Amino acid sequence: MTPTDTNPPIRCLLSAPSISNPPPRKGVPWFPAVNRGEVSACHKNNMMCFKWSAKRMVHMLTSIHENNIIQTEKRDYITGEPIRKPEAVVDYTQKMRIIDKADMLLSCVESLRKSIKWYKKNFFFRIVDMARLNPYYMYLVKTGIMPSFLEFSHTMIHQMLARYREQQVPRPHSFRTGTKPLRLTERHFPSFVEATPTNPRPRRRCHVCANAQLRQRKRQMTHWQCADCGIALCLPECFRVYHTRVKY
Known part of the structure; x- marks a missing residue:
């Protein structure tokens, strides 16, 4: 690597000092410690590093910028002097605004x-x-x-599932194979939650009340369930809604 301009506050690396464990990176120079506001730069052909x-150390590679320090519109709140930055850093900050906005949107609902x-x-x-x-x-x-x-993502996911989900063929209920009839295409009947030796009248949490999407969710205990689905449901409203609607 050969040095670039040496105008202050630019400091260029002329030769790498002797260090015990130099970084094993071919073609990348070793930079000495620099004070705040200073730049140490080297270039090879059309690439500058x-x-x-x-506030922290910034390392950059560029092939379109010169080794220049330019004056920005911002001022130091202590000294009042204009803040000076490398031209590559200023250009990078201006061009990265839309990328930062995209990262901000994705950070709220990322998968x-x-x-x-x-x-x-x-x-x-x-x-x-x-x-x-x-x-x-x-x-x-x-x-x-x-x-x-978030609203757009939910709508898009629901539309994709409604269009491309696998269509299941209704099958008769069989205790040997363990298959269960589809809740929207077969007849279902309510039954009491199965009793236990310690609790003759047990209750379970209603599935519709706990997982509702079109109304406020709540914790509701019930003695009733659908024996075919194995889901606890309140009678009569939640039982009817669960077996007649896809979204409730």
């Missing part, structure tokens, strides 16, 4: 889950989440309607 000290596999993180964040964000922006441009990203 620099280290800038601000990312903890995993020790790196490819799972890339799949859920880079493919699944971005596949929801791109049609959201297209919807805003085409329709002019501005729902929240």
Whole structure:
């Protein structure tokens, strides 16, 4: 790597100092410690690599910027002097605004889950989440309607499930195979929750009251259940709603 301009406060690396364990990165220079506001930079051909000290150390690679420090519109609240930054940092900050906004939207409703596999993180964040964000922006441009990203995601997921979910063929109830009739296509009858040796009249939590989507959820205990579905339900409303509606 060869040094770039040496105008202050730019400090360029002329030769790497002797260190016991140099970083094993081919073609990447070793930068010495720099004071706050200073830059240490090197370049090779059309690629420049620099280290800038601000609140924290910033390392950047660029092929379109010069080794320049420019004056920004912001001022230091202590000294009142204009804040000076590398041209590459200022350009990067201006161009990253839409990316930061996209990351902000995805952070609220991201599908990312903890995993020790790196490819799972890339799949859920880079493919699944971005596949929801791109049609959201297209919807805003085409329709002019501005729902929240969460509402748009819920609507899109429901429509995809309604269109592409696997259609199940109704089967007769069989105690040998363990199959159960579909709750929307077969006849079901209420029964009491099965008693136990210690509780002759047990109660269970109503499934519809606890998982309602079109009304406020609540904790409601009931003695009744659907024997075929194995679900506890209040009589008569929750029992009827569960067996006649997909969404309740």
